[in-house]
C-alpha cells in the first residue's frame with residue numbers, strides 16, 4: 001500500500017486502525033454467530049489448502065483491508081472449527097471471547113514479560129494469575145509458577161526442576177557430562193502415559209527410556225503397590241529414581257491417579273512428586289470432587305493448561321512449583337545486558353529467571369480476563385457441564401445395543417466402542433469360555449478396529465463433528481473430549497446418533513465380505 005503521508009510502512013493512524021479493527025471485530029462476531037452451522041472440519045482437499053497459501057514472498061505491500069480479505073477468504077475457509085460445540089477432538093478448549101479480546105490488547109501493548117521493567121503490570125498480572133490458579137485448585141498460594149506455551153513445556157519445566165533438585169543442582173553446571181552418573185528414572189502410569197512426558201525426558205537428554213511405566217488398575221489409575229515394587233526393583237538395579245508423575249485427568253479416559261497415596265510414596269523416598277494436570281487439574285475447582293483430588297496440594301509441582309478446560313485461547317499452559325527457591329536455582333541466569341539502571345526492589349522480579357524463555361508474551365492477560373469475567377462460579381458451571389456431557393454420552397452408550405462402554409465416566413474425556421450386538425454376544429461368550437478362543441476372536445477385534453476407525457473418518461469428513469479414535473486396552477475406540485463450554489446435550493445426541501447410523505450402515509456393507517467366525 002502507499003504509505004500515508006508522513007507515516008512509515010506498517011503504521012496506521014488511529015482512524016484507519018479503528019476502521020480496520022471494526023471490520024476484524026465484525027468478522028469475529030459473525031464467526032461466533034455461525035459456529036453452530038459450520039462444518040467442523042475443513043470440506044476441501046488438502047491440496048486446495050496448500051494451494052491457497054502457496055504465494056511467493058510479497059515484494060510490495062498491499063492495503064491492510066486486502067490482508068483482512070485474504071484472512072476472511074482463505075484462513076477462515078480452511079480452518080478446522082475448534083470453537084464449534086461439536087469439536088470433540090484431542091483436548092482443546094473452545095476459546096472464550098474475552099480471551100480473544102484480551103489477546104488483541106496484549107498484542108497491542110506488546111509488553112515483554114521476560115522482565116519486570118519492560119512489563120510491570122504484565123508481570124503482576126501473571127503473578128496474580130499463578131496465585132489464582134493455585135488457589136482455584138487448592139494448591140498452596142505462596143507458590144511460584146509461570147505461564148508456558150502449553151502443558152508440554154510446563155512438564156519440561158517441572159521435570160527439569162525435579163531433576164535439578166534431586167541432583168542437588170550440580171547438574172546445572174556440568175549437565176550429564178563428566179563423572180559417571182547413574183541411570184535416572186521417572187515414573188508414570190502405563191495405560192496412557194502422555195507423550196509430553198517422553199518429550200520432557202528426551203529434551204532433557206535423559207532419554208525416553210528414563211520414563212518407567214507403572215502398571216495401572218482396572219479403572220486406569222496408577223497401581224501404587226506396583227509403583228513401590230518398580231521403584232525397589234530399579235533401585236536394586238542401581239538406577240536413580242527422581243520423580244513420579246501422577247496424572248490428574250489422563251488423555252483417553254480422564255482418570256485421576258491416587259494423588260495422596262503417590263504423595264506419601266514420594267515423601268517416604270524423598271522423590272519429586274509432579275502432577276500432570278494438563279487435562280484435568282482444574283477439576284479440583286469442584287468441591288464435589290475434593291476426594292478425588294486429595295493430595296494435589298502435596299505435589300512439588302503441578303502442570304495445568306488454561307488453553308484446555310479453562311477455554312482460554314491458545315497458547316497458554318502453566319506450571320506451579322511449590323518451592324520458589326528450587327525453581328529460582330534451576331533457571332537463575334545472570335547477564336550484564338539484562339541489568340537495567342533502575343534500583344531493584346523485592347517486588348521487581350524477572351520471569352526470565354524462573355523459566356526457559358527470555359522474551360515472553362503477555363499470556364496472562366487472557367487468563368486474568370477470563371477468570372475475572374467468569375469467576376470461580378462461572379468456571380464451575382462450565383466444568384460441571386463437561387462432566388455432565390460425558391456422563392450423558394456414557395448413558396447413551398450403555399443404553400444402545402451396538403455400543404460398548406470401556407470405562408466409567410470420569411471428567412470430560414470419554415472413550416467407547418462401536419460393537420454390533422451380535423459380535424458383542426460372540427465376544428462375551430468367548431470371554432466366558434475357559435478354553436482360549438484365541439485367533440477367531442482376534443479377527444473379530446481386527447474387524448471392529450477397522451470399523452471404529454471408519455466410523456470416525458466418515459463422521460469427521462461429513463463436517464458434523466470432529467472426534468478421533470484412540471487405543472484403550474489395545475483396542476481401537478472412539479474418543480471424545482468435551483471441554484468446550486458451548487457444547488450441549490443436544491450436540492452430544494446428534495453426534496452419537498450419527499456414529500450409530502454410520503456404524504450400522506458400514507457394518508451392513510462390510511459384514512458379508514468380512515467372513516467373521518460367528
Ligand SMILES: *Cc1c(COP(=O)(O)O)cnc(C)c1O
Nearest residue numbers: 150151152194196276278279305
Ligand atoms: C495436553 C496434555 C499435555 C500437553 O499439553 P500441550 O498444551 O498440548 O502442550 C500434557 N499432559 C497431558 C495429560 C495432556 O492432556
